Amino acid sequence: MTTRGKVLLATTLLPLLSTVTFIVWMHLIAGQNLWGEVIITGIWVMVGFGVGYTVTQPFLRRLYNLEEAAALIAAGRLQHRIERVDEGDEISRIGRQFNLMAVQIEEQVKTLRKLAEENRLLASEAEQLAAVHERQRLARELHDSVSQQLFALAMLTSSALKQEQQKSEALPDTLHQIAGIANAAQREMRALLLHLRPVELEGRRFDEAASSFLSAIADRHNLKCTFTDKTDVHVEPAVEEQLFRILQEAVSNVLKHAEASTIQVIWEQSGTTWKLTIMDDGVGIPESDNGGDSYGMQMMRERALALGGRCDFWRPARGTAVEIQIPMIDGGESGE
Template identity: 35%
Template sequence: MLKRLNSIRYTYIRSHLYGVFLTAVTLLAILLSIFVLIEPTWLNASNILVFVLLYVFLSVIISFYVGFKSSTDIKDRMDYLSVFITQLSRGNYTSRDYFNEDDEIARIGNELNELAEKLQNQVKSLQRMADEKADFAKTAHKAATIEERQRLARDLHDAVSQQLFALAMMSQATLRIFDKSPDQAKEQMEEMSNTALKAQVEMRALLLHLRPVHLSGEPLDKGIYQLIDELKQKCQIEFRLMIDELLDLSEATEEHLFRIIQEALSNILRHANATVVTLELTKKKNEVFLHISDNGIGFALETDQAKKTSYGLKTMKERTEEIGGIFAVRSKQGEGTYINIRIPL
């Protein structure tokens, strides 16, 4: 109620009432001065009281009426500006406000229009730079692929290959002494087991390193479905998907969104202890919306869990801003985590 009384409309009414009060006091002072100094027969205390009360009564009614009427236009225009600013804060940079009047509010509207146009151009520049960055990344990827193959060949030779060779040599030696010295053979078999486990761990690390972390030319929706299918084979999580096809996104935007989804799912698998994950990727008007949520343990910003996930959240936020989007995350201890991303097209 108090907040409503501080609105523009009631401010106008208060200013009119203040004028009524000052006018009434002035009239009362003038009439009392005439009554005291001149003492006309037609003026007495009763007439003064009736006149002042009647004036105040009519003036209050007129003040309310005029206050409402005179504040309606400026209130509507301020409401338009408020909605316009809200649209800008949500990433809808195509909105514009136009006023026929030539006053201060119209100038503010024009300045906000210029700001929206600059923000829209900035988003286009960011997306264009992201596309150029993707082209450079492709070139660098080719060179990195050759270097990576050479590195993996060295790792296979230096680690896994030598461990397998040692395993073969120990197995042959164990077969020769198995009947003569069972205790020594048992020790060698334990050593063989440890060597085999080391080789297995090394191989898993290499395979994990080889796992693709990009779309490799596939559409975004297909890449997401493949990623989810792979995760279903490794964990007992129920995935609820709602993905629009034919989103008509640039290659760089698709790549960033895919990596954001990978990072979010990675955080969920490592930290959330969730059983249900919801992923929605939809297009509405001139924006793409990405929503990822889970029913896990959640986290508060001041906890150690937040510190563990902060790097992943920071990476997702940076990727979102690179393509001109807006990133928002909401989480509470015991109530899961919700990530919402809006990308203007």
């Protein structure tokens, strides 16, 4: 039964039926003729129904307005308001509260849109600042490494030309120095190009992206790269992103400084800790480096700390080893 029918029944029919039942019962007890009373009672029932219908219609229309307003608000018509809320009865009070709620919802939506626009602008500014920071870093590395190496090459080449004219016995040593500096500059440029053309995760898991990245490094730089995966869990996307950046930075350091022929990467799970180990067979970090004071090593350490983990450097029998340990949250996610 609809609300309208229930209201009509409650306001007209039920009281009248109770009255009729009482009259019939009294006449049955007295043994009197009921037809006259039944006709009069029927007339009163019709009159009562009409009066009840007329009285309840305005209330039903106002209830319908409440229902319509709720549907419109739910559909996104946040500017809709209920009219006739100043009559002082319960429906008016409900209408006023509904209008206040609609105003609050509209203001909250405006605030959310404003925050979304501010977040967009902040993200754009952050992206621009990151690009500026990266350009400054690359410019600094070019100045500190390749630029100085090119200057040294120019000086040594001029010296070699003079030595050749003078038939100097020092010419072979000078040419060896030129070749060494040229190779070092080439390694620096390869590492810088790795930063200029970074490989992205592109929706892949860390193990997939790391294996693909090392295969590309092996083909491009004539290195033997191996990737060993000993995990059975999936890593959160934020952790995967930082670990992949750490791997890129470590490989970049190998290309620039290590003069290595192999890179070995092990990705494993140790208890409730993820562990990423990167080893090469190059010249190793200098003893004066204090376990990782270079810019690239500081970047790796900061990324690990941002994940609540740690990044350690040491010298094995040959080359350099980097170990990153990241604690799991709730034991990680199952590979299934």
